[in-house]
Amino acid sequence: MDTEADTARDWWRDAVVYQVYPRSFQDTDGDGTGDLPGITRRLDHIDRLGVDALWLSPIYPSPGADLGYDVTDHAAVDPAFGTIDDFDRLLEAAHARGLRVLMDLVPSHTSIEHPWFRAHPERYIWSDDGPANNWRAAFGGPAWSRDPESGRWYLHSFFPEQPDLDWRNPDVAEAIGAVMRFWLARGVDGFRVDAVDRLIKDERLRDDPPATRPFPLYLRPEVAELELRYSGDRPDVGTALTALRHAAGDALLVGEAYVPTARLEAYLEHLDLTFCFELLHAAWNADRLGEVIGAAVESGGCAWILSNHDFPRLASRVGTEGARGAALLLLTLPGPAFLFQGDELGMPNGAEPAAPIDRAGRDPFRTPMPWDSGPGAGFTTGLPWLPLIGDEVGSVADQEADEGSTLALYRRLIRLRRELGRGFQLLDAPEGVLAYERGDHLIAMNVSGERTALPWRGDVVLATGPEPDPLETGAGVVLTTA
Numbered sequence: 001m002d003t004e005a006d007t008a009r010d011w012w013r014d015a016v017v018y019q020v021y022p023r024s025f026q027d028t029d030g031d032g033t034g035d036l037p038g039i040t041r042r043l044d045h046i047d048r049l050g051v052d053a054l055w056l057s058p059i060y061p062s063p064g065a066d067l068g069y070d071v072t073d074h075a076a077v078d079p080a081f082g083t084i085d086d087f088d089r090l091l092e093a094a095h096a097r098g099l100r101v102l103m104d105l106v107p108s109h110t111s112i113e114h115p116w117f118r119a120h121p122e123r124y125i126w127s128d129d130g131p132a133n134n135w136r137a138a139f140g141g142p143a144w145s146r147d148p149e150s151g152r153w154y155l156h157s158f159f160p161e162q163p164d165l166d167w168r169n170p171d172v173a174e175a176i177g178a179v180m181r182f183w184l185a186r187g188v189d190g191f192r193v194d195a196v197d198r199l200i201k202d203e204r205l206r207d208d209p210p211a212t213r214p215f216p217l218y219l220r221p222e223v224a225e226l227e228l229r230y231s232g233d234r235p236d237v238g239t240a241l242t243a244l245r246h247a248a249g250d251a252l253l254v255g256e257a258y259v260p261t262a263r264l265e266a267y268l269e270h271l272d273l274t275f276c277f278e279l280l281h282a283a284w285n286a287d288r289l290g291e292v293i294g295a296a297v298e299s300g301g302c303a304w305i306l307s308n309h310d311f312p313r314l315a316s317r318v319g320t321e322g323a324r325g326a327a328l329l330l331l332t333l334p335g336p337a338f339l340f341q342g343d344e345l346g347m348p349n350g351a352e353p354a355a356p357i358d359r360a361g362r363d364p365f366r367t368p369m370p371w372d373s374g375p376g377a378g379f380t381t382g383l384p385w386l387p388l389i390g391d392e393v394g395s396v397a398d399q400e401a402d403e404g405s406t407l408a409l410y411r412r413l414i415r416l417r418r419e420l421g422r423g424f425q426l427l428d429a430p431e432g433v434l435a436y437e438r439g440d441h442l443i444a445m446n447v448s449g450e451r452t453a454l455p456w457r458g459d460v461v462l463a464t465g466p467e468p469d470p471l472e473t474g475a476g477v478v479l480t481t482a
């Protein structure tokens with residue numbers, strides 16, 4: 001039987017976590033960049049959605065080569081976002097509303113400007129005479145760069161400004177553990193852990209072999225040419241994960257393991273959850289979705305995710321109506337769901353800025369929040385760091401006033417998910433329809449693009465589309481069958 005203490009510790013089992021991309025949430029000082037006081041000011045919005053927690057994308061000091069994922073001090077706040085006092089105020093205000101807060105922990109690499117890179121070169125991975133192997137960096141190009149100062153080559157799984165830490169060196173585990181304890185002592189509730197599949201590489205740094213079959217997750221074409229066999233996702237990744245678990249105690253650890261669902265087991269031995277990236281990248285058809293969801297449910301620790309700051313926005317991938325169906329899916333599957341800011345408005349990709357900021361092309365996925373139709377969309381009184389979205393999507397204020405809005409749908413879905421039973425069963429369904437049971441509720445999502453008559457009967461609790469008869473539907477529907 002669950003004790004009260006277990007329930008408190010497992011608060012995340014059915015949680016909805018809202019991802020805040022701080023740079024694009026709310027600016028309060030007119031510099032065009034979102035900040036921590038802005039998040040505190042907008043907590044009402046997050047709270048009214050009915051979510052359980054927020055995940056803050058990195059707020060640490062960073063030169064910005066990867067906008068916060070290149071950290072120079074893991075235990076401080078970048079002045080662009082405010083101060084550590086601003087952080088404490090945000091944490092206190094979130095907790096006062098019953099909202100938990102997850103930090104984004106970046107343990108696999110640092111910024112090349114992190115003091116460790118010079119003071120502790122032994123914490124990184126080096127090769128004396130040129131690249132040690134054929135590994136490729138996730139954003140393209142070789143995974144090795146020459147350090148002009150020492151003349152040696154260092155490994156970087158991402159941008160050259162992000163040298164990889166050597167997790168085979170126990171000092172690294174110690175140093176990152178200290179960082180985790182720093183944030184836990186302030187009261188944070190857990191961590192989303194960046195790039196966990198990159199923590200441990202092959203000890204002998206062997207070449208990755210040519211790929212013989214497609215990887216089920218998106219990779220840049222030049223990266224997809226190789227099988228990621230030795231450059232990450234190693235069988236002994238548990239040595240690093242044990243250290244993270246040790247430092248975290250009972251706090252929530254959500255791993256960003258960019259691997260197929262079938263490979264998640266090794267991560268789930270130590271972490272509470274891992275994202276199900278196969279769902280995010282699944283072809284939008286009922287068969288593939290059913291297959292991916294079935295396997296993820298079996299894995300026992302998948303956190304559902306349909307979008308984040310790295311990939312094209314949901315509404316641009318599946319269309320405006322499709323995005324409403326996707327919301328239904330995300331929020332009625334069993335287990336925790338992560339929702340990226342702006343998706344609750346059905347926001348599509350934004351415009352590319354004239355001078356791109358992210359060298360990996362992800363600016364359009366990070367467009368600032370449109371709070372209202374005033375100047376700066378209520379996001380800033382200054383010049384926004386990225387172009388604002390046009391009026392093709394209603395602002396928060398517009399959607400607040402409209403019962404049929406996507407925002408209203410998200411709120412209804414989050415309320416409704418609390419009533420769904422624990423069980424989960426995929427059902428046989430007409431072609432193009434994905435359907436499953438959650439206790440007394442039946443959920444059907446039509447992804448065929450055609451109107452289809454559903455064979456089930458029951459009371460319609462919620463429908464995502466405007467159809468007069470949701471059972472003769474081109475959209476998604478929740479029924480009670482009891």
Ligand code: NOJ
Binds near residue numbers: 069194309
């Ligand atoms: C995954 C993060 O989500 C992404 O934004 C970042 O570029 C890489 N990890 C490297 O930290």
